[in-house]
Amino acid sequence: DARVTQTPRHKVTEMGQEVTMRCQPILGHNTVFWYRQTMMQGLELLAYFRNRAPLDDSGMPKDRFSAEMPDATLATLKIQPSEPRDSAVYFCASDSPRGYTGELFFGEGSRLTVL
Amino acid sequence: AQSVAQPEDQVNVAEGNPLTVKCTYSVSGNPYLFWYVQYPNRGLQFLLKYITGDNLVKGSYGFEAEFNKSQTSFHLKKPSALVSDSALYFCAVRDITGGSYIPTFGRGTSLIVHP
Numbered sequence: 001d002a003r004v005t006q007t008p009r010h011k012v013t014e015m016g017q018e019v020t021m022r023c024q025p026i027l028g029h030n031t032v033f034w035y036r037q038t039m040m041q042g043l044e045l046l047a048y049f050r051n052r053a054p055l056d057d058s059g060m061p062k063d064r065f066s067a068e069m070p071d072a073t074l075a076t077l078k079i080q081p082s083e084p085r086d087s088a089v090y091f092c093a094s095d096s097p098r099g100y101t102g103e104l105f106f107g108e109g110s111r112l113t114v115l
Numbered sequence: 116a117q118s119v120a121q122p123e124d125q126v127n128v129a130e131g132n133p134l135t136v137k138c139t140y141s142v143s144g145n146p147y148l149f150w151y152v153q154y155p156n157r158g159l160q161f162l163l164k165y166i167t168g169d170n171l172v173k174g175s176y177g178f179e180a181e182f183n184k185s186q187t188s189f190h191l192k193k194p195s196a197l198v199s200d201s202a203l204y205f206c207a208v209r210d211i212t213g214g215s216y217i218p219t220f221g222r223g224t225s226l227i228v229h230p
Contacts, residue, residue, distance in 0.1 A: 042222040091158055103149055104218060106158035
């Protein structure tokens with residue numbers, strides 16, 4: 001059963017610490033999205049990659065957030081330094097090979113709490 | 116620019132009654148519309164989509180949605196609600212203009228089905 005895998009599922013850290021979230025997209029999916037979910041803002045697009053190249057990261061605070069795809073099986077989202085306002089659930093999603101007519105496949109999310 | 120509106124933060128319905136979760140959209144070209152469901156502490160799961168063809172599309176768990184071009188709506192429906200349908204529902208649209216195909220999500224509607 002193909003699925004998107006995210007680690008860690010839960011992370012509690014202190015303000016100022018570095019946080020790295022990882023995502024393994026479904027094999028063969030060439031587009032990866034990072035979303036952040038909060039009660040106040042709903043689902044926000046942070047960044048997305050196609051064929052490992054970053055295409056849009058305009059939703060991401062550049063001073064502290066960075067996103068990369070070192071290879072086709074791994075996407076990372078890093079926050080350094082973390083702040084309490086970064087507390088949220090971060091979702092990775094990969095795109096089916098049908099492209100824009102296809103649905104996204106979401107991971108279970110990484111719940112981040114910054115104290 | 117594309118946008119999605121889900122006018123109701125919460126919908127309450129009694130078990131066995133029909134349910135409707137509303138969604139309206141705005142895109143510059145042809146709309147590609149999706150519904151997702153999110154259960155507590157889980158990622159979003161695809162329910163159904165409209166790409167072209169029949170305005171009534173059927174999806175998982177007995178859900179269906181009706182595409183109405185003149186009203187720019189894509190309401191989610193189910194003839195008989197179950198308590199297990201209680202979850203957060205997201206409408207999404209993909210816009211192919213500009214080639215980005217980035218999905219835009221509504222803010223979500225919490226569906227509560229009472230026994």
